[in-house]
Amino acid sequence: MTNAIIIGGGSGMGLALARTLLAEGTHVTVVGRSADRLAAARARLEPLGPGGVDTFVADIGREEDVAALFARVEEVDHVAVTAADATGVYGRTADVATATARDVVATKLLGAWLVGKYADGRVKQSITYTSGINAYRPNGSNTIMSAANGALASLACGLAIELAPVRVNVISPGWVDTSLWDQLGMDKQAAFADLAERLPARRVGTPDDIAQAFSSVMHNSFMTGTVLHVDGGHRFT
Numbered sequence: 001m002t003n004a005i006i007i008g009g010g011s012g013m014g015l016a017l018a019r020t021l022l023a024e025g026t027h028v029t030v031v032g033r034s035a036d037r038l039a040a041a042r043a044r045l046e047p048l049g050p051g052g053v054d055t056f057v058a059d060i061g062r063e064e065d066v067a068a069l070f071a072r073v074e075e076v077d078h079v080a081v082t083a084a085d086a087t088g089v090y091g092r093t094a095d096v097a098t099a100t101a102r103d104v105v106a107t108k109l110l111g112a113w114l115v116g117k118y119a120d121g122r123v124k125q126s127i128t129y130t131s132g133i134n135a136y137r138p139n140g141s142n143t144i145m146s147a148a149n150g151a152l153a154s155l156a157c158g159l160a161i162e163l164a165p166v167r168v169n170v171i172s173p174g175w176v177d178t179s180l181w182d183q184l185g186m187d188k189q190a191a192f193a194d195l196a197e198r199l200p201a202r203r204v205g206t207p208d209d210i211a212q213a214f215s216s217v218m219h220n221s222f223m224t225g226t227v228l229h230v231d232g233g234h235r236f237t
Contacts, residue, residue, distance in 0.1 A: 002051075003027040004218070005069070005076050007060055007115065008083030010037040012178035013130065015044075016207030017080055017214050022051040024215070029054040029076075031069060032083070060111035061103065070118040078218045079119050079127045081112055086145065086180055093143050101144040108148035109155065116159045116168070123166055126218050129156060130210075131172040131227065133234050153227050160225035167224035169217050174231025176205040201232030 004021050008014040009030035018028045018041070028051060032038050038055040045053045056072070058065035060083045085107055088100040112129050119127060134142045135149035152170050160168040175195055177188075192204045213230040217223055229235060 002077045003029070004078040004080065005029045005031060005073070007031040007058070007069075007079070007081045008130075009080075010034060010041045012082070012180060013173065013176060013207045013210040013214075014080070014082035015041055016211035017082065018045055018053070019048060020208070020211040020215050022048045022053070024051070026051045026078075027053075029056055029073075031056045031058050031060075033057065033059045060114065061106035063114055066111070066114040066118050070122055073122050075122050075124055076119070077123075077125045079115060079123050080130075080214055080218070081115055081128070082130045083107060083111065084130065084132075084180060089145050090141050092141065096144060104144050105148050108145070109151050112152060112155055116155070116163065120163055123163075125221075126167040126169070127159065127163070128168075128214055128217050129170045131170045133172065133174045133231050135172065136229075136235050156227070157225045164224070167221070169223055169225070170227045171210060171213050171217060172227050172229045172231065173210050173213075174199075174205055174229075174234035176207060176210055178207060195234075198237045199232040199234060200237070203232065205230065205232060 004026050006014050006018050006028055009018045010032035018030055021028050022045060030038060030041055035057050042053050042055050056069055058069045089104050129152045131149040131152045134146040138146040156168045156170045196203045210230055213228055217228055
């Protein structure tokens with residue numbers, strides 16, 4: 001049976017990916033920082049079959065947690081990283097706390113690098129990271145997140161060479177309706193309606209849109225070192 005680890009799979013895009021892979025018959029291990037959130041995710045996922053579900057509590061920004069995660073795995077077909085935390089990160093650079101910026105880099109970039117480090121020798125087919133539209137359309141209020149997301153493209157290229165024939169890619173979503181928006185203190189529905197009028201797709205994304213993209217990349221054996229944009233045309237609006 002195919003198996004996959006989804007880091008950040010307790011909610012949003014990661015949870016949608018878990019649903020998609022389970023329906024395909026993949027056994028998934030859902031990883032996240034919150035034991036309560038993982039328990040809730042497992043309860044939602046287990047009835048969906050035919051794949052099975054495990055959970056593991058880990059913080060991708062902590063090397064010892066990433067090491068412990070992969071120490072329990074002899075081999076895994078696919079690893080997907082959807083973990084993100086936007087708390088306190090939006091605003092002018094002069095107003096963002098340095099500690100917050102360090103946390104963003106620790107999770108989005110160094111955490112992704114740690115996954116490559118400890119998955120080496122255990123992952124057999126693919127690693128797929130999650131970037132974001134702000135890497136390609138910074139707006140002056142998300143600079144450190146833009147930098148961390150943009151760096152994932154270079155990381156993927158380097159690891160695609162280093163870990164070959166394991167494939168390493170990046171999914172770059174546009175605006176997606178997830179709970180992450182609730183951390184930003186804004187009128188989400190008004191912002192979504194405004195953007196939808198301008199996007200060629202005429203709507204914002206859903207977690208299932210991104211899950212489908214992940215599944216496609218994970219199963220495409222000739223795709224590596226690539227950023228796949230799933231943004232409704234946001235990059236050129």
